Amino acid sequence: MQTLIAIIVIFGLIIAIHEWGHLYFAKKVGILCREFAIGFGPKLFSKKKNETVYTVRLLPLGGFVRMAGEDPETVQIKPGYEVGLTFNEDDTVKEIIVNNKAKHTDAKIISVERADLEHGLFIEGYSDDAEGLVRYDVHRQADMIVDEERNQIAPWDRQYGSKKPWQKAVAIVAGPAMNFVLALILFAVFFSIQGVPQPMVSNVQEDSVAEEVGLTEGDEVLSIDGQSIDSWTDMLQTIQQSPNEEITMLVNRENGTESISMVVEGVYQETVDQEIGFIGVEPVMSHSFLESIQQSFSQIQDVVVLIFETLQLIFTGEFSLDYLAGPVGIYDYTGDVVQMGMLNLFQWAALLSVNIGIVNLLPLPALDGGRLIFIGLEAIRRKPLDPNKEGIAHFIGFALLMLLVLMVTWNDLNRLFM
Structure with missing residues (x-):
């Protein structure tokens, strides 16, 4: 668990x-951005905030952000469609109801002649309470409602x-x-x-190579075989790559620098199926x-x-x-x-x-x-x-x-x- x-x-x-x-x-x-989703498949949770629906889906195999225009719009308003329109206070269309129009009693029902929801942002059509063709301006953030699910329109520049x-x-x-x-x-x-591990000696193990050659706590490793040691990683990699080999370590102590030679112990590592070098010290942590x-x-x-x-x-x-x-x-x-x-x-x-x-x-x-x-x-x-x-x-x-x-x-x- x-x-x-x-x-x-x-x-x-x-x-x-x-x-x-x-x-x-x-x-x-x-x-x-229409949707921010964690997972794929059926929705388990959804909540709309501002323009984006945030969802958690059943299959936890990734996620996606659905950007307007990446995929074709699922519904396009074409000539002959009968849709319902609701309006803002400035008489611009705020909702386009594609089906289930009877549930929206305040909607104006029109028969669409022409519509442009990307560039011109308008719908032209005929209705029972108006003579001739009427043009309706559509708000940039109007919603398309299909099966009671809202989907904000996307002007071309969005x-x-x-x-x-x-x-x-x-x-x-x-x-x-x-x-x-x-x-x-x-x-x-x-x-x-x-x-952060430093290239300094700490916790010298008993009966280890480090103890045999006299390494003590606080020794700072400056170089190995003439190669500068700038980090514990450098030191560790050099030692691990030298099993059963002799190396010369230059260390800095209170009374100055000292050169120490040792034969690195080889220890079999099952995960890499080979021997790696080991001398028996831990780093000083900063x-x-x-x-x-x-x-x-x-x-x-x-x-x-x-x-x-x-x-x-x-x-x-x-x-x-x-x-x-x-x-x-x-x-x-x-x-x-x-x-x-x-x-x-x-x-x-x-x-x-x-x-x-x-x-x-x-x-x-x-x-x-x-x-x-x-x-x-x-x-x-x-x-x-x-x-x-x-x-x-x-x-x-x-x-x-x-x-x-x-x-x-x-x-x-x-x-x-x-």
Whole structure:
């Protein structure tokens, strides 16, 4: 149960902040956002605030922001339609009732001759109480009511397609960007509480290599084999990559610097199926806020580099599905992290947020990176691409993405239970 709650909270936060980035910056460039959704499928909860309906949906596999103009309008008012109109105090149309007009007794019923709800914002038609064709001005924020469900109209200048390429790009890239912001905050909280490890010796273990060669608490490691050591990560990586090898460590002590040689112990690590170096010391932890921020940026950079190194394996033929984790694998890993304590969940959530940010920026249809590619092509061509062709590309991309998720999930199940 703890694992399930952790998954819901972590992914709810990551998805919400991602979609909020899209929502906030789309609104900033003037795009009407019809819906902000967490999840897919049937609605479990919905609430409208200002122009946007906020929903929680059944399948927790992501989320979306539905921007006006991205998809064709579900209902178009055509000649011959009979609709009901209600009006504001200035006699502009505030509601267009498409069906169930009998429920709206105050509505004026007209037979539509012509309507333009994008550019001209008007409806022309005939009614029983007026002679000849009458033109009605439509308010920019008028609602279309279909089956008692309201949907605000979208004038052309509020639609996604009307915006310049850079404005579209801002709205799209804001989602992944917010994942990096979230990761930075979570890492900063983690390092502020835990502390930032320094390349200084603490807690020398008994009968360890470090004790044998005389390392003591407070020794500051300056270099190993002539290579400068600027962080605990540098020190740790150098030692781990040197099992059963002799290294020379330059340390700074109260009475000056001293060179110490040692043979690094090799310890078998099951997770990587090989020996790693170990000398038996822990780092001194610093609780400086500035260092926490610096370490957070460094951690994000390390994760990004690791992800791209993994992706490069695709081109060398060394890539395996074992490098990926699907919903089952992430659930299993989260369960392990839950057992380590609440603080480690901050770090785990930050790692997931960076991964989701990077994955969304990959240049694949149906992902934000794919949409950025189409925006770039639009900027080069100086005219929009065929929205139908772009829609087909995104649909195919989404189908392939779901196929990959199924394959990775099956691989996770095999790894866990077989």
